[in-house]
Amino acid sequence: MKSKPSNSGLLSPVKSQTLDSAVIDALAAYVEEARIEPGDKLPSERMLCERLQVSRPTVREALKRWEALGIVEMRKGSGVYLRKAVGRNIVHVPLVLSRSSNVKDLLHGLQVRRALEGEAAAICAASASADRIATIEKALDRMEAAHAVGNSSEEDWEYHQSIIEATGNPLFTQIVQSMRDLVHQFWENPLQIPNFAEASFPFHRTMFDAIARRDPATARAEALKIIDSVGSEIREAYPGEA
Known part of the structure; x- marks a missing residue:
């Protein structure tokens, strides 16, 4: 450092x-x-x-x-x-998040991600610069390459972060950064569901395609498919706890 x-x-x-x-x-x-x-x-x-x-x-x-x-x-x-940017006009609000493997806690995290990431994808499609979109595509390429040979958790995080940052809204970035540990917990598959989140993988590419062609509605819809796919897997595996 x-x-x-x-x-x-x-x-x-x-x-x-x-x-x-x-x-x-x-x-x-x-x-x-x-x-x-x-x-x-x-x-x-x-x-x-x-x-x-x-x-x-x-x-x-x-x-x-x-x-x-x-x-x-x-x-x-x-x-x-x-660790985080500070300044006269930046306010940091404490965010208390549970890292338990409780099904409801995990689904609560997905609800928040649904609101944030769906809107972020739509904003990117509407207003992100060409350079930002190119950065998102490079992050997606790295994610797909890592996924092809094994674990792509870190690359997945970087891909989603590139979309959040491309909104140009620092509040999006701060909130999602504060949720980093919670997001990473999903990749640890605490519920031990076979092939967990695999079904959501193709939607990362279709979300980017919508962003690249400047289609906010479809970008939002594809982002929500990622979150909803993971949520459905959890609910199906633990129907009595969701």
């Missing part, structure tokens, strides 16, 4: 009467102005304390709040690394 220069002049002392929110705001402003990106290492706690003129426990508490939201990763012996 790369480490950005300190850019210490961008940090300013904060007033004690608004300490909790001010430290978070100051850190967010610093990350934005210093152009620190996800994957980059943040300055040391000592440097942050000196520039903000607050105690180390105060800085540490702010970083822990960010860690709880998935904004940073605190690596023992290495430092603090940014």
Whole structure:
């Protein structure tokens, strides 16, 4: 992982009467102005304390709040690394998701994905740039190649992410990123259903075809086929629990 220069002049002392929110705001402003990106290492706690003129426990508490939201990763012996974009006008809302193998929990996740991914596909078909569509196609090609020789879970995630990002709506990206663990759980096939989600695979190509020919209604319909196919498999395998 790369480490950005300190850019210490961008940090300013904060007033004690608004300490909790001010430290978070100051850190967010610093990350934005210093152009620190996800994957980059943040300055040391000592440097942050000196520039903000607050105690180390105060800085540490702010970083822990960010860690709880998935904004940073605190690596023992290495430092603090940014995981999500932050800035003055970006609000991170905690999203509590269950990783249980409960059938209803899995179906709840699919309901949310249905709303998000169906709309994202339609938006892409209507307004995504030619470059974005080319990126989606490359992601699909990688996914199909991986699927042909074995597990394509990571490539599947990248394909769906490329569609989400092509909407140009950062809220789509943030919400779906916060659901990453939940989405990956489906590929782990926690319910042990034979050939799980295999029936949904062809719809990934037909969804892209609709996006490429600028057909929002069909793009949405094909996206929903992916989600509904997986949901049907779960309901058929566990009819008494759905």
